Amino acid sequence: MPLLIPTARASAGMAAAYLEKLFSLQGRVAVVTGGTRGIGQAMAISLAKAGADIILIQRDESNLETKRSIEAFGRKAHVYTADLASQEAVGGLSKRILGDGHDVSILVTSAGIQRRHAAHEFPMGDWDEVLQVNLRAVWTLCRDLGAYMLTRAPHPATGHRGSVINVASLVSFQGGITVPAYAAAKGGVAQLTKALSNEWASHGVNVNAIVPGYVATDMNEALINNPERAASILARIPAGRWGKPEDFEGATVFLAGAGSLYVSGELLTVDGGWLGR
Template sequence: MSEAVDVLLFGLGAIGSFYAYILTKSENVRLTVVARSNYDAVKMNGLTINSEVYGSHTFRPYNVVKTPAEARGTFDYVVCSHKAIDQSSVPAQVAPAVDAKKTTLVVIQNGVGNEEPFRQAFPDVTIITCVTWVGALQTSPGVITHTKSEHTQIGLYPNEKVDNALEQGCLDAFTGFLRAGGTPFDVVEDMQIKRWEKVVWNAAWNSVTTLTLLDTQSWLSSEGGMSLTRQLMTEVIDVARKCGIPLSYDLIDELINKILKMPGIHSSMHADRVAGRQMEVDIILGTPLKKAREFGMKVPIMETIYTLLTELNVYSLSVTERNISQQLELSRISMAPSILDMFSLAGRTAMFTGGTRGIGASMAVALAEAGSDIILIQRDNSNTATKSKIESLGRKATIYTADLASSTEVSALTRKILNDGHDIDILVTCAGIQKRHPAHLFPQNDWDEVLQVNLSTVFTLCRDVGAYMLSRKPNAAGHRGSIINVASLCTFQGGITVPAYAAAKGGVAQLTKALSNEWASKGINVNAIAPGYIATDMTEALQNDKERAESVLSRIPAGRWGNPDDFKGPVIFLASSACA
């Protein structure tokens, strides 16, 4: 695995969350996100994207903070995807994350003139500027809906103080992250042309959908809608051409034809108005209008629409200030997890032994069904059935090989997984072996092997993963991780001709209690599941012994042997936040 690249994403709205998803798909990106209104939801549950392109996924950034200063360090890339409101105040906010010797700033916003406040604050830093054509909406805190609309135009905002080859290298590296994430993009030499083209688009559709509350199709089919839109686009192009940006008036037909091929849509500005939030009026219309005034140009449509939107912004701000307490209370209510959310494992990773067959395979798949990615510990790579089932659910499954009868291999296992960049939220120790002999004839080497696999390996993994969990910051609920060991009915009743197995499983129960006594107060839940008589290959000899099988069945109140899927519910509960 290549060296980690630290990326800070500032602005976790719909667009920011979309790019967070894209960036986390690059294996060497270590992403920290700055969240504000959705902080609690993202910290607790991660981010969920429901995409017409990528499907539904929940993922957890490496770190979630409220401010760049809280991240306590500088970054290789600082991605600014916030709403372009009060842009001049943002450089001071991100400054704690910027090191002029290594940081590259990436601006992903609507509007023109976005880069200048950053250039003034950070004159020696490379700036990458982007225009995004992504259709996304944050439907609830931390939950994003993404349509099929997706494209990024990206290029440099050239800095004469920085070597061009160095700047190009920074651009190439960042486009590599986009490529790894699977999102389409174009590298553009003169990004200011593309910024002004997007402003023509935004000035038209953002403005009219916000002022009229109509979607684009309804507006264009209304009386005078098409004519007014063309006049507004013409005025913006007039200003751009006066600024030296060679836009063609053919762009008007191109953009109108593009919007007519789409279903009627609203805009992010419309969503902000409906939600009572501040809107990106100045960066979209204010800057072109300011330029028009400097040139002494007459732009009556732009003047009128800018005035109306500015007054709406003032009204939204006053409403927000008057109702801040009520809105905060509603926000707290909307962020409260539902009962089903408490059982979600979305964005988490489970390390799992014994997941290739029987109870272990069912439990590993269950964790994936609840949203967890799975690290499978196997003797070798020959059995990929569980891995395939997990991946068919849209979750990640990674196999690490180790001989659990080897204390040397087991001791190196957790360190290797962590060094490869994996997180471990959940540990499940389900691997076990069985050796049957009368106690007075039990071979020493069989005893040693059963105790090693069934007890010593469990201790080593609990110790090493537990140490890692103790080093993590607890989440908002004070939780650091979950450990689930698999004991047995033999833990309590000893069994017949299985003294090593009974001794090991008895030890698992006592180990679980000991670890829980130490770690429960530190945010690590340690529990054990003790299966009874379950129809698996491990109990095949017992099932084939007709007399004993009948005796066993007569003692089971349910009147049947258990099956591996019976353990799906319990393991999800013990791994989730529902298990306090």
């Protein structure tokens, strides 16, 4: 019997169907913090491009650029306002979202703040604010939306119920300089990711974190504006450049979709090779 070789059109169709099976997020709803700029914006838009509707958590509605971009792809975008520096506001956020009937199956915690001081002069107020926004708010949203995901009907073929994608940092592994609060918070995010994975992976909720390397965003403005420090950082990055927000699109879609169903508790570094140096 002769071997049947698919036509170019049939082959392209098979490839498209295969990629859709692994990476399509059609019908999914994602909650994203920090989505108005930088890495968070790229993550939110990548999820929308892959088919998900997006709920953006923002401090206010002064910046609707991400919402408009998502809607331009034909996806729904909702904005819920909350100050992540207020635990009271964070504590009521999930109830507001779920109370409006949103079937959330993806959570991305990208919002973060930075405060830089010498460790021996670090103000307690800045310490508390960094830990609140970068760790306590992450924990609260993971707990509350994760609890909802655990109640969702599992996918009939895979048993999958939801995906949590936290955003850690190189200082989850390294101490950094003049950022003790940020290092403590991001170290906590890394361990929280593993702890939640240990409890939830068997119930169909995958919990992972993306670990950005040095990325040219406003959070790293102090480093970028220090020529000596910026040059020393660049010299250590094997890829030979600082990261860009769009470098995080593929990792985000991967960790949210069916292609990563056996990936949980992972800290996926997107750093141009920094940690391998």
